[in-house]
Amino acid sequence: MKRRNLLTAMGLGLGGAVLATPAIAQGPPQIRWPLASTFPRELDILNGGVEFLVRRVAGLTGNRFIIDRDPSLRPTADQPMLDFVGSGGAPIGLGASYQAMDREPALVFDTSVPFGLNARQQNAWMYQGGGLALVRELLADHDVVPFPVGNTGSQLGGWFRREIRAAQDLNGLRFRVSGMAAEVLRHLGGQPQRTGYDRLRAALEDKTLDAAAWAGPHDDLRLGLHKAAPYCYYPGFLEGNAQLSCYVNRQARDRLPPEYREAVEVACAEANLWITARYDALNPAALKQLTAEGAILRPFPLEILRAAHRATEEQLEALAAASSRFRKVYASWKPFCDAQHLWFRIAENSFDRSASLQPPETSRN
Template sequence: MIRRQLLTGSAALGAAATTTLAMPAIAQTAPEIRWRLASSFPRSLDTIWGAGEQVAKRVAVLTDNKFQIRAFPAGELVPGLQVADAVQNGTVECAHTASYYFVGKDPTFAFDATVPFGLNTRQMNAWMHQGGGREALRPFFEGYNIVSIPAGNTGAQMGGWFRKEIKAVADLNGLKMRIAGIAGNVMQKLGVVPQQIAGGDIYPALEKGTVDAAEWIGPYDDEKLGFNRVAPFYYFPGWWEGCLNLSLYVNKAKYDELPPLYREVLESACRDATVESLAKYDVQNPAALRRLIAAGTQLRPFPREVMAASYKAAFELYDELAEKNDTFRKVYESWRAFRDTQYGWFRVAENSFDQFVYGMYAQEAQQRR
């Protein structure tokens, strides 16, 4: 009897010990932290808004709800184009945004998002995570009391919606266009009057004729915003956005307060958001484009003349900015050196593969008609 009791007691102790050992270390030692995230995007744009929301959800799951971030869409805490100021001054702990919204402060911001005729999605990801991009940008962001973490990507974007056809560079002269970031400065060289308008305000501006053209992201979001109802011509490609890297801005003081484990969780959550947002756009855009065309949208490529003039204007602008802005110059040198090596490689493998298979697909599609 005694032996049986001893064995039973030992088993119970062993089970208790196992249970104790199996408890996640994070549940025993991690502090409880509550942050607010101010997004630059409206909740209705579920993919781009959703990337920030996904960061918040993933952080909570990975920390057993010890570290919670509550996401707020544009306008609920601060206007969408003022989130950088809110993070810098500590009004909110973090924000989800596109850095090129803030080129009015300094054009260097653009490199954290995208620049015209720049890197595609994979190249941007490589520069940020393995090619020295984040290291090049870190001192710049420290000057704004911000830590910037890549957190989402749209892939290559469309060239936007126009109320009239663009057949030559001359057609751009005097055109009022909603266009974000440093691309507006490039367009200005070609006679365009750029307008910086938040996503939720683009439709009424286009409908009323306040702007003659507007770009946003691509078919999935553009269809949601209804641009096809007020502008018939849909141009491609969005040469100013071969991709768009989205960012989680974190107040540096708050970031420095985080335990190392939480910093790793935050980085992991942001990487997940990049993968998922890009995947969702790649799934949703083809079907949305078909629906838009079926509804009467007139799909148009930008004329080569317009593309060539834009390319020339873009790199003239970069050289001008590099002469005037030492910070811009340093990041630009890092970016351009990386771009040159990537372009050389992608022409050999990726581009040759893409051109061949897309060409064969076009032939097969033609034969089926």
């Protein structure tokens, strides 16, 4: 074949003119999603977690899948984030599942149960104990796919305007709590409140609240709760952990390329680690600052802990008896929780106690 004919057959003419263009495989599509979040901007760790999540999704997809936080996308005051995302209000959103426990009580297991799992144990149940599959089954008819995206770790027991010496001091106490803790408090004679984070300090100052539980030292310090209610009680038995969730609209997720779906899952898992580690890193210094500014730390009386534990067990059993959906999740969670508590008593708790002992002074001759 002459050279001229060869070039023509290859799609090139004299002078390099293109006579035919071979098909070129297209890369992944450029997609942009708005993100909704209930996390207040004053709380830097939670918002840092949001920024970490969207940055990782972009990095994992070569900046072809961009997620931007949109402040205009917010559920109504009484609408849980998972419902907002499931109804198409946003393709993706972050929040706490127990906000919807009034309608689906089993969602407490996706956030926190009094006297339940700590953050490490929660991750173990979700990722290795079947918890995530059970929660996704619960939320299948809500049109969302949930992912663990962070955890505050063990929280403080709450900030009180006056000392709490006995269980009777909880009678009539107007106490801001969340999730299942509200029912436990009610059982003990208290009056659970749902005051928003932005009103907590003011409500304590004007005495419309007697006590408030938000999170741990870092967040509570930023909200200034100790300025209005100086007595801080521990342990935080009401929320030994508080898992946060990322909800992805099911239809929107189904339209994503597989590699983008995987990027969201990986980014959520990394954000889960980032948020939890950030709280663990910053809480000790915040606790020191709280006490330096006048916070008074007190352990809860044993009488209150025992009464609250009994109330929790009774509430869990009652919910399991009333709902097959709750009973199915509880049947997985309860033995896992009991086994974790036993293991941690033998290993982790004993190590923590021994590690905190002060070594004897070396004798000098």
